[in-house]
Amino acid sequence: MTRSITIGAAQLGPIQKSHSRTEAVERLIALLHQAHTAGCDIVVFPELALTTFFPRWFVDDITEADHWYEREMPSVETQPLFDEAKKLGIGFCLGYAELTADGHRFNTQILVEKDGTVVAKYRKVHIPGHEHNEPNRPFQHAERYYFEPSNEGFGVWNAFDARVGMMICNDRRWPETYRVMGLQGVELILCGYNTPIHYVPDPSQDILQGFHNALVMQSGAYQNGTWVVGVAKGGVEEGVDSLGQSMIVAPSGQIVAQALTTDDELIFATCDMDWCKKYTGTLFDFDRYRRPEVYGRITSQRGVVTE
DSSP: OOOEEEEEEEEBOOOOTTOOHHHHHHHHHHHHHHHHHTTOSEEEOOTTTTSOOGGGSOOSSGGGGGGGSBSSSSOTTTHHHHHHHHHHTOEEEEEEEEEOTTSOEEEEEEEEOTTSOEEEEEEOSOOOSOSSOOTTSSSOOOHHHHOOOOSSOOOEEEETTEEEEEEEGGGGGOHHHHHHHHTTTOOEEEEEEOOBSOOTTOGGGGGGHHHHHHHHHHHHHHHHTOEEEEEEBOEEETTEEEOOOOEEEOTTSOEEEEOOSSSSEEEEEEEEGGGGHHHHTTTTOHHHHOOGGGOTHHHHOOSOOOO
16 A cells, blocks of 8 residues: 655745735645645645744844744634644644744744644744845845754654654755755655745756756755645745745656746645655665765765865
8 A cells, every 4th residue: 555645745935024914824724725635635835934034134233123933833823724724634834934932033833733733843944145245235144143053963763654854945046955854764855945046046947946946956965855835925026036946856756746936825635655665665765775884974074175
């Protein structure tokens, strides 16, 4: 008997600065109902799904941005999402900004099972952008000011009758992300992202944003024999055009479902977790073919050394 999971990728259109959490949660619940009609077991929501992408503005006093963060999950505003998901018997993965009781700020995803229990929390490891105000930019990308990188690494958990891992946005660009989870037998990686189409440091990459988005997730899926679900918050948000193209990628690297708009849109696919073994048991049999004794530089070295 195959282990099939019907997965919904619940893309969001823009969330403007004026939109409330209550409005955002209502949109998530509407997508949840679409997923229920489609027979989904789990729905994946984007990175920072409850607010606008606030790192595009810089404030000198970071506490002025505290209202963008969640101090608890579920909160009063997000409890209806948890309640409705449990009622419908659907699990979900949700991205949000987290402010801990002791003052740490993380870009976070949470994984919730069909019965409403919280399986795991993941905090973003690879934080892009800049730490200081750069007023000459058309918009800021101050993630390194608003979030600290997690040192918790990439966990993999038993959920939905599979081995499930999480990553957030820029994490998807780093091959180590997938491989660390692959070494834990991951079968399904869930990723939310907010990706502006205009890349200020090198605008020549703008036209390649969609290509690079697919490239990294398809190669990560194939090289680690895992399903990958990437979910965007896209469209023009506060004047910044962001990539959509949410997708579900098979362990073969093939895209089996992809969003056609940059609005709120549900795509879904029934995913056979046993498909992973076709790759992890052949070409990418890690136990048979990996050579960790020659990979030392990957963990011992940070920057480029040419000597």
